[in-house]
Amino acid sequence: xxxxxxxxxxxxxxxxxxxxxxxxxxxxxxxxxxxxxxxxxxxxxxxxxxxxxxxxxxxxxxxxxxxxxxxxxxxxxxxxxxxxxxxxxxxxxxxxxxxxxxxxxxxxxxxxxxxxxxxxxxxxxxxxxxxxxxxxxxxxxxxxxxxxxxxxxxxxxxxxxxxxxxxxxxxxxxxxxxxxxxxxxxxxxxxxxxxxxxxxxxxxxxxxxxxxxxxxxxxxxxxxxxxxxxxxxxxxxxxxxxxxxxxxxxxxxxxxxxxxxxxxxxxxxxxxxxxxxxxxxxxxxxxxxxxxxxxxxxxxxxxxxxxxxxxxxxxxxxxxxxxxxxxxxxxxxxxxxxxxxxxxxxxxxxxxxxxxxxxxxxxxxxxxxxxxxxxxxxxxxxxxxxxxxxxxxxxxxxxxxxxxxxxxxxxxxxxxxxxxxxxxxxxxxxxxxxxxxxxxxxxxxxxxxxxxxx
Amino acid sequence: xxxxxxxxxxxxxxxxxxxxxxxxxxxxxxxxxxxxxxxxxxxxxxxxxxxxxxxxxxxxxxxxxxxxxxxxxxxxxxxxxxxxxxxxxxxxxxxxxxxxxxxxxxxxxxxxxxxxxxxxxxxxxxxxxxxxxxxxxxxxxxxxxxxxxxxxxxxxxxxxxxxxxxxxxxxxxxxx
Numbered sequence: 092x093x094x095x096x097x098x099x100x101x102x103x104x105x106x107x108x109x110x111x112x113x114x115x116x117x118x119x120x121x122x123x124x125x126x127x128x129x130x131x132x133x134x135x136x137x138x139x140x141x142x143x144x145x146x147x148x149x150x151x152x153x154x155x156x157x158x159x160x161x162x163x164x165x166x167x168x169x170x171x172x173x174x175x176x177x178x179x180x181x182x183x184x185x186x187x188x189x190x191x192x193x194x195x196x197x198x199x200x201x202x203x204x205x206x207x208x209x210x211x212x213x214x215x216x217x218x219x220x221x222x223x224x225x226x227x228x229x230x231x232x233x234x235x236x237x238x239x240x241x242x243x244x245x246x247x248x249x250x251x252x253x254x255x256x257x258x259x260x261x262x263x264x265x266x267x268x269x270x271x272x273x274x275x276x277x278x279x280x281x282x283x284x285x286x287x288x289x290x291x292x293x294x295x296x297x298x299x300x301x302x303x304x305x306x307x308x309x310x311x312x313x314x315x316x317x318x319x320x321x322x323x324x325x326x327x328x329x330x331x332x333x334x335x336x337x338x339x340x341x342x343x344x345x346x347x348x349x350x351x352x353x354x355x356x357x358x359x360x361x362x363x364x365x366x367x368x369x370x371x372x373x374x375x376x377x378x379x380x381x382x383x384x385x386x387x388x389x390x391x392x393x394x395x396x397x398x399x400x401x402x403x404x405x406x407x408x409x410x411x412x413x414x415x416x417x418x419x420x421x422x423x424x425x426x427x428x429x430x431x432x433x434x435x436x437x438x439x440x441x442x443x444x445x446x447x448x449x450x451x452x453x454x455x456x457x458x459x460x461x462x463x464x465x466x467x468x469x470x471x472x473x474x475x476x477x478x479x480x481x482x483x484x485x486x487x488x489x490x491x492x493x494x495x496x497x498x499x500x501x502x503x504x505x506x507x508x509x510x511x512x513x514x515x516x517x518x519x520x521x522x523x524x525x526x527x528x529x530x531x532x533x534x535x536x537x538x539x540x541x542x543x544x545x
Numbered sequence: 546x547x548x549x550x551x552x553x554x555x556x557x558x559x560x561x562x563x564x565x566x567x568x569x570x571x572x573x574x575x576x577x578x579x580x581x582x583x584x585x586x587x588x589x590x591x592x593x594x595x596x597x598x599x600x601x602x603x604x605x606x607x608x609x610x611x612x613x614x615x616x617x618x619x620x621x622x623x624x625x626x627x628x629x630x631x632x633x634x635x636x637x638x639x640x641x642x643x644x645x646x647x648x649x650x651x652x653x654x655x656x657x658x659x660x661x662x663x664x665x666x667x668x669x670x671x672x673x674x675x676x677x678x679x680x681x682x683x684x685x686x687x688x689x690x691x692x693x694x695x696x697x698x699x700x701x702x703x704x705x706x707x708x709x710x711x712x713x714x715x716x717x718x719x720x721x
Binding site for chain 2 (some may be wrong): 108109113209230235242243244245246248249250252253256257260263264267268271273278279281282283294295297298299300301302303304305308309310311315316319320322323330333374389476511527530531533534537541
């Protein structure tokens with residue numbers, strides 16, 4: 092029996108019964124999709140089609156299609172890579188870390204957040220693969236195979252190789268964690284369906300029958316996977332930050348990077364979860380499951396992680412000055428006042444000032460304000476990566492090598508492509524998969540809803 | 546037919562009623578085949594007398610395997626097969642090998658444990674589960690009692706015990 096303090100707000104409102112939960116979530120899977128869904132999906136697919144022109148052009152002509160030059164060898168591509176990976180982090184945080192902390196409010200949002208993680212990691216992985224120039228070779232170049240099948244191996248001292256292992260492990264473990272959670276819900280859909288749908292969801296549900304033995308093992312597997320995914324998610328962005336921190340470029344070579352990147356990742360990820368959830372709850376009428384108090388909780392996480400990010404920016408700047416290392420201080424001074432000052436100040440405004448608005452209860456419980464700020468945060472986090480990467484590179488060691496980076500249409504197009512891919516996948520998920528983890532919501536329903544009749 | 550299996554099913558609405566019912570039914574000497582629930586009920590495996598799952602041990606062993614394989618692979622490639630000095634570091638630069646070792650530990654632990662879970666729970670895409678009641682994945686808890694295992698007791702008696710333990714319905718189900 093579970094006991095919850097009576098002063099806590101109910102997690103599920105509207106006096107839902109167990110059957111209502113099943114019905115409200117399965118409805119989206121079973122009914123014909125609404126016009127809103129079709130329009131949204133077609134828009135995303137259109138962006139995907141448009142962006143694929145840039146992908147084809149890049150693959151056909153080569154990386155020269157991008158605005159990179161001899162000085163700025165990393166720019167939009169790696170910015171986008173770090174941005175997408177960071178977004179993915181919130182899903183694992185919600186499903187794994189909040190599970191370990193026994194936060195029951197995660198049950199309404201973990202499914203969609205994990206789906207977001209998986210799609211974001213797919214989008215992220217595209218950038219380093221395309222940047223290899225010949226991705227059909229890149230598929231095995233990065234693996235621990237003898238180089239071009241001779242006898243020279245990949246370099247295990249390189250953070251770029253650590254990244255290959257980190258991102259692929261992260262993707263694989265997130266996918267398994269997500270799928271294990273989906274199995275009982277697929278069984279629910281199977282048992283309500285007939286005909287072809289029964290066959291398809293029957294196969295997807297892996298013959299789940301809900302036996303107490305299986306549930307016992309399921310709980311055990313979930314807990315251990317959460318325990319594994321927690322250090323994993325921290326390791327992934329730590330290793331992403333090593334790509335920069337282990338180099339000797341002023342502005343990159345700082346020990347603060349791992350914790351600062353992880354906090355920033357969770358910050359931007361929660362913002363993306365909010366963007367998606369606010370739309371999903373409206374379109375699918377799930378306001379009783381994803382309530383204002385869920386949105387408020389996520390906004391509180393944004394305040395905490397946003398403040399960590401803000402403190403990290405200030406610390407970084409202070410240490411650059413206090414260290415007395417001139418190139419280091421110049422890198423930071425140049426960020427704030429150099430030719431990319433506007434990017435720096437967009438980053439500062441969006442990431443340091445805007446999340447502080449959530450201290451005001453009216454703002455953090457307002458859907459409109461949250462939606463706008465969630466997008467502002469992700470704009471800010473994109474500029475954070477842009478500032479770190481491009482401003483540190485564009486002032487090279489020799490002033491004769493100084494250069495600027497200007498994106499080309501192919502840079503923009505490849506970025507658009509990932510947007511199209513992400514949203515197409517998310518809309519397909521929202522239509523064909525249960526967007527809320529029914530079994531877990533039912534498990535907390537008795538202790539956390541307004542009332543449960545029969 | 547000989548191979549037919551017959552079950553008496555108790556249908557429960559509430560998880561707390563179910564937990565007490567399981568205790569009651571078991572103490573009256575009835576062997577419960579299995580209980581089917583739409584969501585995990587905390588303490589159910591305890592009142593049913595199931596042994597703790599050993600899946601965490603499986604995860605640990607697969608994790609150790611991952612650690613070992615990752616270190617062996619990196620030492621073999623970087624120290625024995627093609628030694629090369631990179632960035633002025635030692636051939637065997639142990640700290641640089643930690644990230645990949647950690648990732649492979651997690652990967653093998655997760656996949657190994659999930660694999661064992663799939664096998665032990667007979668979860669596979671082509672599995673045809675025995676569904677006692679379609680509502681057991683919606684809002685009802687189904688307690689299944691195999692008549693063959695409880696031949697000492699009359700069926701009417703079993704049904705009576707189920708009813709008095711709080712079952713909202715008592716049904717019969719047969720599989721061929």
